Amino acid sequence: MRSKNTCLFIFLSIPFFIVDAYAQKSKSLMESTGLIKAIYSDVNYTVIDGVNSTEIAYEATNGKAMKIFILEVDLQQPSVSMKVSMPDGGNSWGMQQMTLQAASMDSIGHRVWAGVNADFYNMKTGIPRGVVHRNGQVIKTSYDKGDRGFFGITKDKKVVVGTNEEYVGLSANLQMPEAVGAGAMLLRNGVILDQADKSIHPRTCVGTSADSTKVFFLLVDGRDVPYSNGMTLEELAVCLKALGADTGINLDGGGSTTYFVRRFPELRDDRFDIRNRPSDHTGERAVANGIVVISDL
Template sequence: MLNKLRLIPVLILFAAVSVSCEKDSVAQAPVIIESPLTKKIADSSGVVAQVFSDTLFQVTPGIMETDIHYLSTDGYAMHVFILEIDTKHPGLKLKAGTPYNASAYAMQTVPDMAKYLETGNAKVMAAVNADFFNTSTGEPRGIFVKDGKVIKTTWANARSATFMGVTKTGEIVIGNRAEFAEQQNDLREALGGGPMLVRDNQVLTQTDLTVEPRTGIGMNASGKMYFIVVDGRSFYYSNGITITRLGQMLKACGATIAINVDGGGSSTFMIKHPLADVWQVRNRPSDGTNRAVGNAWMIMAQ
């Protein structure tokens, strides 16, 4: 009887080792990388240790989505969602989304903002959340220009340091406070942002070392725009990122200038799904549901 009992743990151990080896062989199977952005980020950002999955598809002509599940170089599970937008593609334009498509301060989820912005001739194809905001009133922390009207020119704090806007001639601009002051009367749309992440193709040094869900926006000289959301606050799904690493990812994508916008539970990555006429939030907001935010950036298609 004693001999039989001694055999049991040996058999269990053998089974456990066999299962472990099978799992390791599956985990180490090569991933076929479909997206050029995934390859760029994996090769040159210093952020990715291993890619687990890579998805690439067209949202609409001129807009490509890349989704990456990866292991960070810090050893954490991560999910990132990226839109590469050809701003020179005919019929695409950038529009500031606000609650109820109004100039008054309020809060609304990004999909609900899209409902008020969309018209019969212009469809909202993609969006991300934008500026930091007062969670009681919805007032943005940075500047605010809508439909050619300059509504807010003040900045809440040092973190509110940047803006993105569309000029009255249709040019998309990203800049700092001084550049906004120079250009504000020429802008048709503008929303504030947080720290500058990339400038003149260089990743900038940051003092904020916190790890959170993040949203970033970048551009290059040829008119490619990048919307990026990195999920966080979920250990087994995605752990978040520092704004320095967010800048490294945006530079790897090709952005020569990039800014950080609101993150945390506000981070929202939405598309008009190519297989159904519905808006879909593709990431997993850390609140567990879509947060009502102060404003958003929308890509419209005609």
């Protein structure tokens, strides 16, 4: 086994550090969720200080193959922050692949290191279903009716997750330079919430630690049974809690589920790498918005 200080390269030249043959996240998931029968691979790498990625392939207890991706962000790292992305780095509605949204925000001293898709949206117009704050500007405060919520970052780099009703009460008092709409609440104060929706799909979700300084993005590939089956919303919540999240919320999934990390430090066209396998099987889907990890390095 290699030590955690040995620099390696996986295919597509992403540097990473093996932490352990089966690192702590895999151990927590296996011991706490009851969802994993056997782990086939567990790849861990540091994207940048304060930002770590884990990719786990496993056999679920129902016999299905699974592939999940975990991005953990420590907002106590001074150089790290998160922002909402939109097409071409602007504030207009539309649809664009996440790597292109990220590239439009990427510059020296404002590096994009990783990102995921975010809110549900109208697939004809690109108008997101929930709220949008970007670069300190409040762009959209309305939201669709139903079981929906939001994910936001305050000026002091604390994460805020809640329902749309809570957004109405909080937005006037909390200065959230960045916020984006989301789906159903999955986890609140460490309690896994019941879900009426029992369907299995590719998923994107996000959770936060009890002190609101650590963020856990969890993505699950699906609709490709020999490779990965997908999860229910309750299974997402169980996994988020095992990872250390206290509160969590669902984001857009299905063919929109997208996870990328930076491949090269230079501002080259192929600097971002899609790590998951979008279920459309045609590459990245164009989406309305996303959440990206930024550093000032």
